[in-house]
Amino acid sequence: xxxxxxxxxxxxxxxxxxxxxxxxxxxxxxxxxxxxxxxxxxxxxxxxxxxxxxxxxxxxxxxxxxxxxxxxxxxxxxxxxxxxxxxxxxxxxxxxxxxxxxxxxxxxxxxxxxxxxxxxxxxxxxxxxxxxxxxxxxxxxxxxxxxxxxxxxxxxxxxxxxxxxxxxxxxxxxxxxxxxxxxxxxxxxxxxxxxxxxxxxxxxxxxxxxxxxxxxxxxxxxxxxxxxxxxxxxxxxxxxxxx
Amino acid sequence: xxxxxxxxxxxxxxxxxxxxxxxxxxxxxxxxxxxxxxxxxxxxxxxxxxxxxxxxxxxxxxxxxxxxxxxxxxxxxxxxxxxxxxxxxxxxxxxxxxxxxxxxxxxxxxxxxxxxxxxxxxxxxxxxxxxxxxxxxxxxxxxxxxxxxxxxxxxxxxxxxxxxxxxxxxxxxxxxxxxxxxxxxxxxxxxxxxxxxxxxxxxxxxxxxxxxxxxxxxxxxxxxxxxxxxxxxxxxxxxxxxxxxxxxxxxxx
Numbered sequence: 001x002x003x004x005x006x007x008x009x010x011x012x013x014x015x016x017x018x019x020x021x022x023x024x025x026x027x028x029x030x031x032x033x034x035x036x037x038x039x040x041x042x043x044x045x046x047x048x049x050x051x052x053x054x055x056x057x058x059x060x061x062x063x064x065x066x067x068x069x070x071x072x073x074x075x076x077x078x079x080x081x082x083x084x085x086x087x088x089x090x091x092x093x094x095x096x097x098x099x100x101x102x103x104x105x106x107x108x109x110x111x112x113x114x115x116x117x118x119x120x121x122x123x124x125x126x127x128x129x130x131x132x133x134x135x136x137x138x139x140x141x142x143x144x145x146x147x148x149x150x151x152x153x154x155x156x157x158x159x160x161x162x163x164x165x166x167x168x169x170x171x172x173x174x175x176x177x178x179x180x181x182x183x184x185x186x187x188x189x190x191x192x193x194x195x196x197x198x199x200x201x202x203x204x205x206x207x208x209x210x211x212x213x214x215x216x217x218x219x220x221x222x223x224x225x226x227x228x229x230x231x232x233x234x235x236x237x238x239x240x241x242x243x
Numbered sequence: 244x245x246x247x248x249x250x251x252x253x254x255x256x257x258x259x260x261x262x263x264x265x266x267x268x269x270x271x272x273x274x275x276x277x278x279x280x281x282x283x284x285x286x287x288x289x290x291x292x293x294x295x296x297x298x299x300x301x302x303x304x305x306x307x308x309x310x311x312x313x314x315x316x317x318x319x320x321x322x323x324x325x326x327x328x329x330x331x332x333x334x335x336x337x338x339x340x341x342x343x344x345x346x347x348x349x350x351x352x353x354x355x356x357x358x359x360x361x362x363x364x365x366x367x368x369x370x371x372x373x374x375x376x377x378x379x380x381x382x383x384x385x386x387x388x389x390x391x392x393x394x395x396x397x398x399x400x401x402x403x404x405x406x407x408x409x410x411x412x413x414x415x416x417x418x419x420x421x422x423x424x425x426x427x428x429x430x431x432x433x434x435x436x437x438x439x440x441x442x443x444x445x446x447x448x449x450x451x452x453x454x455x456x457x458x459x460x461x462x463x464x465x466x467x468x469x470x471x472x473x474x475x476x477x478x479x480x481x482x483x484x485x486x487x488x489x490x491x492x493x494x495x496x
Contacts, residue, residue: 047398066401079399083417083495092413093403124495144404 002056002147002180004044009052012039013204016052023057026174026181028195030188030215032226036204037184038076041150044182045071056147067096072141072179074151078133080125086136087112087121093144111139114173131162138170142177149174149181155190167194188227192216202226282464287471290464299453304472307438307449310366311480314373315434319427322378326385330419331411336386343379351376351437352444359445369441369449376437381426388422389415421496424488431480439473 004021014036021027029037043050046066054061061069080089087108094104112118115135125133134154141149154170155163171194174181185191191198192212199209200223207222208215219227263284269275270283282290294300329336351372362368392415400410442451450469457465 045402047401066398067404067406069402070404071402073399073402075395075399077395079393079395081396081399081414081418083492084413092400092405096400096403096405096409126495140403 003058004148004180004182005055005058006040006044007053007055009040009043009050009054011043011048011050012036014039014043015204017201017204017206019199019206019209021180021182023180024178026171026183026194026196028191028198029182029184029201030186030191030198030227031201032186034203035186035201037186037201038152039204040201041073041152041182041184044148045069045073045150070144070147072144072146072149074137074141074149074154076152076154076156078137078157080133080137080140082125084124085121086117086123086125086128089125089136090139090143092140097144107143111143115139130158131166134158134162134166142179147180149179151181151183153184153186155185155187163190170194200226279461280463282467287464287467290462291468291471294465294468300468300472303449303453307435307442307451308476310369310449311373311434311438311476314370314438315377315431317370318374318377318434319381319430321374322381322426323385323423325378326382326423327389327411327416329382330386330389331407331415343382347379347383352440355441355445364446369438369446372441373434373438376434377430380430380433381423384422384426385419388419391422392418420492421488424484424492428481428484428488431484432477435473435477435480439469 003023004019006017006019009017009019013034017036017040019040029040031037039048042048044054046054046061046064046069056069081092084092090108090111091104094107099107108121109118112121115138117132117135117139120128120132120136125136128136134157138154155167158166167190183191183194185194192215195212197210198212198215200207200215200219202222207226208220215223215227217232267284270281270286275281291300325339329339354372354375355368358368358371362371396414396418397410400414405413438449439451439454442449443455444451446452450472454466454469457463457469
């Protein structure tokens with residue numbers, strides 16, 4: 001897996017962003033709409049031009065095109081290929097990398113099993129529910145054994161219950177696969193639940209970075225404007241014996 | 244599902260049978276100026292049979308069919324390839340668009356005098372006319388189809404490690420198919436309309452030429468036979484592409 005470092009990144013609303021994501025870490029990029037979160041993901045993925053430098057494992061990757069960066073990207077709209085069935089969608093990257101047939105079959109089988117979507121392998125995306133699409137998209141993103149996983153507001157299109165279930169599953173999977181992950185959201189509670197660390201971005205500027213409890217209990221002014229000031233009352237704890 | 248299809252087909256046939264029946268009755272009771280100018284449907288069928296067994300219809304029909312098949316296939320393939328290049332490559336699109344925009348509005352038959360002087364009266368002439376008639380609309384539909392493909396699918400494929408060629412062949416062109424088929428459906432029918440017109444004006448063989456000969460002999464029954472063949476062929480070609488489109492895209496659309 002990989003650590004990621006962004007040095008003086010500028011593009012659209014983002015101005016001189018510096019950020020480091022540790023190896024195997026799940027960093028949540030939190031911020032309101034238009035803060036530049038998706039722009040940063042696209043820069044890391046190499047999908048758009050930018051000023052500044054991106055490092056994977058301390059090596060610059062600015063000249064590396066998107067198809068060589070070995071990144072798994074779960075897009076906000078998921079972008080499952082509508083004309084290819086579930087198994088084909090998952091196998092797409094493996095075929096593009098010219099893996100052997102047997103290898104592709106084994107890997108797809110394995111991912112279908114991990115994601116619990118084996119029964120959907122011959123379905124087309126239009127036949128799937130929001131949660132099922134989510135699983136297929138994640139399986140596709142993981143198929144190429146990426147060194148970095150980028151998730152752009154992945155729970156936007158699913159209902160609250162499914163989202164909660166998928167988040168728990170994903171968190172377990174991320175720890176199991178030990179894959180460096182950036183998870184973008186504008187929902188603080190989602191961020192708090194998922195993150196090893198949270199980076200708060202607003203108007204293209206990195207406002208605060210730290211552990212979820214640091215952000216929650218000690219937000220900077222700009223961050224508290226966004227997440228809302230926590231209503232904390234000091235009190236003493238008495239243990240009351242029951243008779 | 245199958246029962247429904249048969250049921251639907253029956254309903255499609257009924258209005259045609261009623262129409263042919265009314266035609267037959269009107270002609271038989273001499274409602275419109277007698278058999279000569281308005282022959283009954285049964286006379287047209289008899290004439291169709293006579294033209295077929297006497298070997299008049301077959302060669303003419305095959306001449307027209309061959310011209311349409313060759314001209315339309317060549318025009319569609321060229322339009323498709325050029326459309327893919329122009330849709331994918333912005334520089335080529337910018338360079339060629341002004342020239343194509345200038346040539347596209349010229350009706351295919353407008354080229355006839357020029358092509359007659361260039362190629363003379365021969366097989367090249369109608370085939371070139373059909374080529375021109377098919378090439379531009381299919382090119383435009385392909386470019387539009389490719390431009391309409393959501394860029395996010397291209398991003399997704401790129402992230403998954405696909406090369407430009409792979410993205411083009413496995414994502415962009417398949418997703419542009421509905422637009423491409425719109426062009427193919429319209430132009431396959433149009434190719435027949437244009438070939439008949441071209442044969443009527445400038446080529447001595449084919450269904451269009453037979454139409455003109457029938458007109459000079461005042462054989463209305465033969466004219467109607469030719470028009471029915473034209474209608475059936477336009478419809479068959481359009482239906483073939485509708486069927487192909489459904490076969491290729493219905494699963495995922």
